[in-house]
Amino acid sequence: KQEVTQIPAALSVPEGENLVLNCSFTDSAIYNLQWFRQDPGKGLTSLLLIQSSQREQTSGRLNASLDKSSGRSTLYIAASQPGDSATYLCAVDPTGTASKLTFGTGTRLQVTL
Amino acid sequence: GAVVSQHPSWVICKSGTSVKIECRSLDFQATTMFWYRQFPKQSLMLMATSNEGSKATYEQGVEKDKFLINHASLTLSTLTVTSAHPEDSSFYICSARPGLGTGELFFGEGSRLTVL
Numbered sequence: 001k002q003e004v005t006q007i008p009a010a011l012s013v014p015e016g017e018n019l020v021l022n023c024s025f026t027d028s029a030i031y032n033l034q035w036f037r038q039d040p041g042k043g044l045t046s047l048l049l050i051q052s053s054q055r056e057q058t059s060g061r062l063n064a065s066l067d068k069s070s071g072r073s074t075l076y077i078a079a080s081q082p083g084d085s086a087t088y089l090c091a092v093d094p095t096g097t098a099s100k101l102t103f104g105t106g107t108r109l110q111v112t113l
Numbered sequence: 114g115a116v117v118s119q120h121p122s123w124v125i126c127k128s129g130t131s132v133k134i135e136c137r138s139l140d141f142q143a144t145t146m147f148w149y150r151q152f153p154k155q156s157l158m159l160m161a162t163s164n165e166g167s168k169a170t171y172e173q174g175v176e177k178d179k180f181l182i183n184h185a186s187l188t189l190s191t192l193t194v195t196s197a198h199p200e201d202s203s204f205y206i207c208s209a210r211p212g213l214g215t216g217e218l219f220f221g222e223g224s225r226l227t228v229l
Contacts (some may be wrong), residue, residue, distance in 0.1 A: 032216050043119065043206050046159075046221040051216075089156065096216040098147065098208070099170075103156040 002027045004092055006104035013080055014112050021107045028041035028071050031096035035064050035075050036085040037044040038106070044089065050077070080111045115141050117209050119221025126197055127229055133193045134224045136207030141185035143209035147218075147221075151204045160205075163190040197228040 003026045013019050023033070032051045036044040048057045048064040050073065056065040062078040075088055087106045094100055116139040127134050136146055144165045147155040162170040162183050169182035179201075181193040190209075194201050206223040210216065 034216075034218060036220070041204075041223070041225065043117075043223040044208070046217055046219055049217045091218075093216055093218075097145070098210045098216060098218045099145070099162050101147075101159065101218070105156045 002092060002094065002102040004090060004102050004104040006088075006107050008092060008107060009090065010103065010108040010110075012110045012112060015080060015082060017111075018076070018078050019080055019081050019109070020111070021077070021088050023073040023075070023104050025071045025092045025102070026095070027092075028068050030092045030094055031039075032091065032093050033064075033066055033073050034091050034101075035062075035073075036089045036091065038089060039086050047088075077109075080109075082111045082113060085110045115139075115209075115211055115219045117207065117219045117221045119207055119224055121224060122222060123225050123227075125227045125229065128198055129196055131193055131195045132226060133191055134205055134207075134226075136190045136192070136209070136221050138188045138209045138211075138219075141209075141211040143190075144187060144212060146184060146190040146207055146209045148182060148190075148192050149206045149208065151206060151223075157206065160192075162163055165190075195225065197226070199228045202226055202228045 034049045035047040050066040061078040068071045087108045089106045091101045091103045118137045146163040163184040165184045171177045183191040193211045208220040
């Protein structure tokens with residue numbers, strides 16, 4: 001059974017800092033990995049999707065990397081802003097159909113002024 | 114990115130009543146939608162996979178007679194919580210994936226159900 005772990009569970013950083021969020025998974029047989037953010041009381045917003053054949057994806061200040069063989073992904077946020085405060089979730093998809101996604105428990109990020 | 118709309122955002126109901134939540138893909142067709150449940154400070158738990166034109170596929174431990182799912186069109190899936198009880202109070206989120214895309218999943222805004 002796939003298990004997805006996110007460390008740390010919570011993180012507080014001052015504005016402007018660069019930070020890294022970690023996601024690890026036990027079964028490396030994945031099709032893709034997706035990073036989401038969730039604001040309190042809201043649904044999930046897709047940030048980045050990395051196919052298993054890819055090593056990284058970038059979108060603005062966000063960069064996600066994937067090391068499938070070691071079961072790890074990182075989300076790098078550059079020059080953090082208070083608006084980045086949210087819970088960040090990673091999810092692994094073994095088939096590409098999204099029917100068997102396994103979510104991590106999330107990292108709750110707070111960026112302070 | 115693709116847009117998924119979920120309604121209502123908040124609903125409060127009395128114990129024993131039924132509540133319907135709608136999930137719509139606004140700018141793409143989705144043959145498959147997914148319904149999740151999220152408890153406070155926990156991650157998402159897949160409840161069922163909603164298939165257009167056929168029966169939903171429920172995850173183990175999810176009562177199909179309790180959580181009725183209908184996917185009548187390529188852009189609409191509904192979740193009906195029947196005879197709701199306080200323990201059904203939760204945050205329900207739907208998601209959908211554009212037909213032949215990259216596998217990227219898009220989520221609705223979620224629906225907070227409170228059963229009194």
